[in-house]
Amino acid sequence: MRSRKALVRRPGPRLAEGLVTHIARTPVDADRALAQWRSYVAALELHGWETAEVEPADDCPDAVFVEDTVVMYRNVALVTRPGADSRKPETRGVEDAVSLMRCSVNRVREPGTLDGGDVLKVGDTIYVGRGGRTNAEGVRQLRACFEPLGARVVAVPVTRVLHLKSGITALPDGTFATHPGLLDEPSLFPGRLAVPEAAGAHVVLLGGGALLMAASAPRTAALYEDLGYTPVPVDISEFEKLEGSVTCLSVRMRGLYA
Template sequence: MPTTSRIALVRRPSPRVAEGLVENSERVPVDAALALEQWHAYVRTLVAEGWETVEVPASDAHPDGVFVEDTVVMFRGVAVVTRPARPSRRGEEEATARVLADLGCATAAVRAPGTLEGGDVLKVGDTVYVGRSARTDASGVAQLRAVLAPLGATVVAVPVTRVLHLKTAVTALPDGTAIGYEPFVDEPRLFDRFLPVPEPHGAAVVDLGGGRLLLSAAAPRTADLLADLGWTPVPVDIGEFEKLEGCVTCLSVRVRELVAR
């Protein structure tokens, strides 16, 4: 039987974080020292909200390694280890897989030539939306469906052509409402309930539990909107990572269930 947990995997940024990939926006300078400060503040926020943080060993060779979410998809205690699309990111997933094994987690893996990145996977109850993006291909979607369908998931592929990953554009509130910045979303009607937010950085939230939502400090109007709807926003400054097309979901993997192997 699954056991409940509140574990968040995190990964310290590489000193080469400023060299991270930027494909959908104009590159601007990244301050690696400030990025490290912001990462520490992000981790402290998770701890203050009752999450046990587990560090995936950092890798100086992977400038994008801090975006640990891309390396695994968690569903009902099962970890699907991904296969990043870009050669510079290959190998990031290996350290994540070892940490999950140490936690006793049941695992599966996406195999070549398929590619899948966790930033393209949005879970809303039993429905798993997967962005068909420049980083996740049809084989990756099919392999994820093959693993998750026996666990009770309905995997729905959605087009992503305007941003890096699906969760750059859309995430979900604890009640299942999808929220997103409409100019970034290819087809809002694919989601059962869709709430537009007023700022690009407001599209991403992390459900911390108890109605509390982690979101970017760069989205104050979205925070006000969510507060008006009865949620409690928990802002965090991740500006250096946003320069690299990152968001609050990218910097951790929430493990809410563990299924022993």
């Protein structure tokens, strides 16, 4: 049976120690973060996504940002090698989780580094951000894994935000949503929609025109609604303090899985 699954991983007790790169550190409320995470998972499930919880990694402060640990294309999983050393142990539990599904499992090898947040898939085109967390060898290994399957891989410089998807995502019609000043090379993304809030550039496509997005972007939600979409706002303010967004809190998979 065709299904839609999403891998998620609950925030651990050391969440407040998570990495910050492009913003100032502010206190994180771990209890509030857990409540927000539960609401995020509930929103996925309400819109027809079956969630699978990856084994916790309580010693890894950033483990809740599970998207960075694996990239899916068709029935192939590429387990990443995160660019931050503190995050490298996060991949073990994720590899165990995807190994239980009916998909081929590959791994990024040293010296390659790749964060899943740097990978934006639009149809068979895969944009990959080359920046602070993903290096050239990581891009090369992603190409080697997915191009034989029919993917077109486009490398994109990223210096202004943490990950490529911190600056841009795609709407269901293929339009790219972004906020001015977040992209190094906007011309690589034809058909851009400038949204009024940076957090509004992050959407998860739930199906049927529903867009999971941060509650911190109400003007962008109004814009999306005016364009015929259905915004599904969730409060992720505690994760935004760690440069997190709605995209990085899950790994969405569409297809046939065991």
